Amino acid sequence: MKMKRAFLSVIFVLATVLAGCEPLMVLDPKGPQAERQAHDIMLSIGLMSIIVIVVFALLAFMLIKYRASKQSKDYEPPHIEGNIIVEAICVGIPILIVIFLSIVSVKSNYIVEAKPEGYGDKEPLVVYASSSNWKWHFSYPEENIETVNYLYIPTDRPLEFRLYSYGPITSFWIPQLGGQKYAMSDMITTLHLAADSPGEFMGRNANFSGKGFAENTFEVTAMPQAKFDEWVDEVKETAKPLTEEKFDELLEPGHLGRSTYTGTHLKFLPPPEGHHHGSGNSDEHSEDEHAEHQQSSESHKGSEHHSH
Amino acid sequence: MEFFERFAIPHPSPAIYASMVAIALTMVAIVAGLTYFKKWGYLWREWLTTVDHKRIGIMYLISALLMLFRGGADAIMLRAQLAVPENKLLDAQHYNEIFTTHGIVMILFMAMPFIIALMNFVVPLQIGARDVAFPRLNALSFWLFFMGAMLLNISFVVGGSPDAGWTSYFPLAGTEFSESVGSNYYMIAIQIAGIGTLMTGVNFLTTILRMRAPGMTLMKMPMFTWSVLVTNVIIVFAFPVLTVLLAMGTFDRLFATHFFTTTNGGMDMLWANLFWVWGHPEVYILILPAFGVYSEVISTFARRNLYGYKSMVASMVLISLLSFLVWTHHFFTMGQGALTNSIFSITTMAIAVPTGVKIFNWLLTLWKGKIEITTPMLYSLLFIPLFTIGGVTGVMLGMSAADYQYHNTMFLVAHFHMVIIPGVVFAMLAGLTYWWPKMFGFMLNERIGKWTxxxxxxxxxxxxxxxxxxxxxxxxxxxxxxxxxxxxGPLNMISFIGAVGLAVGFVLIAYNVYYSVRYSPRNISADPWDARSLEWATHSPVPEYNFAIVPQVDSSEAFWDAKKKGHELFKGEYEKIHMPNNSGVPFLMSCIFFVWGFSLVFSMWIPAIAATIGILACMAHRSFEKDHGRYISVEEVEETESKLRGAS
Incomplete structure (x- = not known):
């Protein structure tokens, strides 16, 4: 029983230490996708705790009851082959739990892979987010502006990120708005997010990409649409245009601070989109994604102009 | 001078220079020691040329323990660097090299040889065989593994370590983004060791299918042997994928092909897919033998037969099938879309069912038992709760939408360490302690063992x-x-404290070996744990031929039946015993493989071609060699038996 107590006390100490802290980022969602994921996480933690408790309790029971020191010296344990009912329970209950979690999981998959619900017929804001060692470039094609290492987004409107990379595989992640997705050099991936309240969030590359990986972060600021429009206008008035030479300079490996440009690099350096990409129709896009990707390896090769 | 520049470390530090000196001093000490004590002949005759599965097992064991300390030292450095924010102990490049080698060493050069060590030592004994099916191939397996491990280990003093993670994802690991030879080491060292593992797979599959004692049907095999059988089926199916993958990676790096590059039609996703088509079954290659060890240990010390033998076997077979159907869960975030992720999410969570069956069967084995808590049993009892935590978090990770938030985070790191350490490492330590008296004829100290x-x-x-x-x-x-x-900061500091605790534990293991070598009594019986399977029916330490008379088996616990029900294990008279001859060729061939690998790492083509010819020459030599083994005469057997009977 020493063992049980030691385990439980460690876990409780940890839990109390943590309860006093700020809420954990992933469990403090600020958008519908992150909320769905936090809900799934809490649900599975709850269910899994029950399993952990059952196993711990069974183990404790066996150890208390059947210790050699608790039994007479001449006790001979019986030969037990197994019992079909007991084993059916041991298989049946986990199967039920897995079926339940599978249903939740499949539903959530279709939710996080689609345009977030609850914003009426608002068109999503499309942002091309591309990474290069070790920076993020955000291109706003409709607004025709581009930023480096920071992202301004409107609240209460679906966001559609199209991700790709000038280099190693990276992963675009804003924990409080939703989970991550890879950005790769040979294919565009799409991540659907939305922010419900204004605020500043941490964004980063979550996938190891070499020396500068730890600092490969960006700042996200969510603001109401009106303010966002103001910011776009301001950028258009004050920022310099993004030239091809300038963009090549930006792609050089290293860390850069924030910067802002008018125009995007999409015009002179098109992203690796296949024939099926780039229509701007996000709903179809996500549903057909798996089918598209099979073809995309063939179809996008021509678009890769840049080489290191 | 230009020639030698390539061997320089691209990013040196005082720690690396210190290790260079330490390695040089150790090698001098070994050579001097062997010469002074006149042990060169002994080393060559008894170890370097041996084909005895027990000795090969012990050599695997020593390598695994050495690599445990190498990988552990890496781990301590990693945790120390992260213990406080903005620490300056390591820079990015060193940190990247260290976590990369930590992963490679722990999985491929610690866990793998550890399970193969136990497999080698125990399986032929458990099935009543005199050796494995292909003893010389077994020696080649070991030496290839050993040379692969050494090749990777010299990387940090010659030319630079790999630094793209143990998963070595392209294009990061390609020449575009990793210019040093580090990733060449990765491709070639793992390739050499992997070929050895593949041979082990073929060897043990054949051994278990063809060389069981009379009466031992498949469903009467001890559970550890069952787990090894299933494991080797997985090895035979999974490792060829690794071989091909590493060959493609090597071609990309050395010969400028474009399998995985960002340009000219390369596809980085292909690496990730193929890597995990091997990588996920690899996880089960590690965990299934561990499950086998726990089955033996728990049943022995609960003093009861294993509960649900048939469902144990069925669950392992099911796990081995499912292990090939879940690889995509390592990159749910690659953009496959909701349908693909849903399928792999379900297959992933489905693995929890057979694994759960095993946990409940172990718990039910304790039921109505007479539980004696020895060191191996303590590891097994610690395994059940800790592994359950690791396992249920695996189910959580299997929920693909939520995985977008866990992926690439410390949550994942916590999960796989909570699975691999209680699952594999505890099992290996339990198995080590459990079979130690059979290997060496004395027991490890129980008091130190339990503390550890x-x-x-x-x-x-x-x-x-x-x-x-x-x-x-x-x-x-x-x-x-x-x-x-x-x-x-605070959370990482707690982790660092835990890592120091683990280091203390592993040092205690080494101390326990030292202490027990010196003080442990040598007059123990052949069956010190009152165990149930055949390996305990022969002497400790085990004679070269394992069993003087081949045992007769009628249940999965033949030795227990012999002790309790009067079952007669050894019927008949001594006969002359056919044994394989020692051979130096596996060792030599593996040395040539080392030269081959080293030459390829540094793109030195002439020695590489010479070594290739050397390897082919060794194979040709083997094809034309006429070696039918030798016989141990009845008198010799009688003499050995009477001597050992006196000893135990």
Whole structure:
């Protein structure tokens, strides 16, 4: 029983230490996708705790009851082959739990892979987010502006990120708005997010990409649409245009601070989109994604102009 | 001079120079010691040329323990660097090299040889065989593994270590983004060791299918042997994928092909897919033999037969099938879309069912038992709760939508350490302690052993539980530093304390070996644990031929039946015993493989071609060699038996 107590006390100490802290980022969602994921996480933690408790309790029971020191010296344990009912329970209950979690999981998959619900017929804001060692470039094609290492987004409107990379595989992640997705050099991936309240969030590359990986972060600021429009206008008035030479300079490996440009690099350096990409129709896009990707390896090769 | 520049470390530090000196001094000490004690002949005759599965097992064991300390030293450095925010102990490049080698060493050069060590030593004994099916191939397996491990280990003093993670994802690991020879080492060292493992797979599959004692049908095999059988089926199916993958990676790096590059039609996703088509079954290659060890240990010390033998076997077979159907869960975030992710999410969570069956069967084995808590049993009892925590978090990770938030974070790191350490490492330590008297004829000290088990068990929790929380708080894995404002500091400090605890535990293991060699009594019986399977029916230490008379088997616990029900194991008279001859060729061939690998790493083509010819020459020699083995005469057997009977 020493063992049980030691385990439980460690876990409780940890839990109390943590309860006093700020809420954990992933469990403090600020958008519908992150909320769905936090809900799934809490649900599975709850269910899994029950399993952990059952196993711990069974183990404790066996150890208390059947210790050699608790039994007479001449006790001979019986030969037990197994019992079909007991084993059916041991298989049946986990199967039920897995079926339940599978249903939740499949539903959530279709939710996080689609345009977030609850914003009426608002068109999503499309942002091309591309990474290069070790920076993020955000291109706003409709607004025709581009930023480096920071992202301004409107609240209460679906966001559609199209991700790709000038280099190693990276992963675009804003924990409080939703989970991550890879950005790769040979294919565009799409991540659907939305922010419900204004605020500043941490964004980063979550996938190891070499020396500068730890600092490969960006700042996200969510603001109401009106303010966002103001910011776009301001950028258009004050920022310099993004030239091809300038963009090549930006792609050089290293860390850069924030910067802002008018125009995007999409015009002179098109992203690796296949024939099926780039229509701007996000709903179809996500549903057909798996089918598209099979073809995309063939179809996008021509678009890769840049080489290191 | 230009020729030698390539061997320089691209990014040196005092620690690396210190290790160079330490390695040089150790080698001088070994050579001097062998010469002074006149042990060169002994080393060559008894170890380097041996084809005896027991000795090969012990050599695997020693290598695994050495690599455990190498990988452990890496781990301590990693945790020390992260213990406080903005630490300056390591820079990014060193941190990247260290976590890369930590992963490779722990999985491929510690866990793998450890399970193969136990497999080698125990399986032929458990099935009543005199050796494995292909003893000389077995020696070649070991030496290839050993040379692969050594090749990777010299990387940090010659030319630079790999630094793209143990998964070595392209294009990061390609020449575009990793110019040093580090990733060449990765491709070639693992290739050499992997070929050895593949041969082990073929060898043990044949051994178990063809060489069981009379009466031992498949469903009367001890559970450890069953687990090894299933494992080797997985090895035979999974390792060829690794071979092909590494060959493609080598071609990309050395010969400028474009399998995985960012340009000219390369596809980085192909690496990730193929890597995990091998990588996920690899996880089960590690865990299934561990499950086998727990089955033996728990049944022995609950003094009861294993509950649900048939469902244990069925669950392992099911796990082995499912292990090939889940690889995509390592990159749910690659953009496959909702349908693909849903399928792999379900297959992933389905693995929890057969695994759960095993946990419940172990618990039910304790039921109505007479539980005696020895060191191996303590590891097994610590395994059940800790592994359950690791396992249920695996189910959580299997929910693909939620995985977008866990992926690449410390939550994942916590999960796989909570699975691999209680699952594999505890099992190996349990197995080591359990079979130690059979290997060496004396027992490890129980008092030190139990202390060690407690320290390692609690430290595992302290080291890895905080990572679940820091992961959910947004700490990505493989970050060499973080700022104070993130608030990750305290959690990482707790992890560091746990890591130190683990280090203390592993030092205690070494101390226990030293202590027991000196003080442990040598007059133990051949069956010190009152165990149930055949390996305990022969002497400790085991004679070369394992069993003087081939045992007769009628249940999965033949030795227990012999002790309790009067079953007669050894019927008949001594006969002359056919044994294989020793051979130096596997060792020599593996040395040539080392030269071959080293030459390829540095693109030195002439020695590489010469070594290739040498390897082919060794194979040709074997094809034309006429070696029919030798016989141990009846008199010799009688003499050995009477001597050993006196000893035990």
């Amino acid at each position: 088990a407690w320290i390692i068990g609690i430290s595992t929790l302290v080291a890895f539980m905080p990572m679940f929380f820091s992961g959910l708080d947004g700490q990505a894995r493989r970050m060499y530093t973080y700022s104070e404002s993130t608030g990750y």
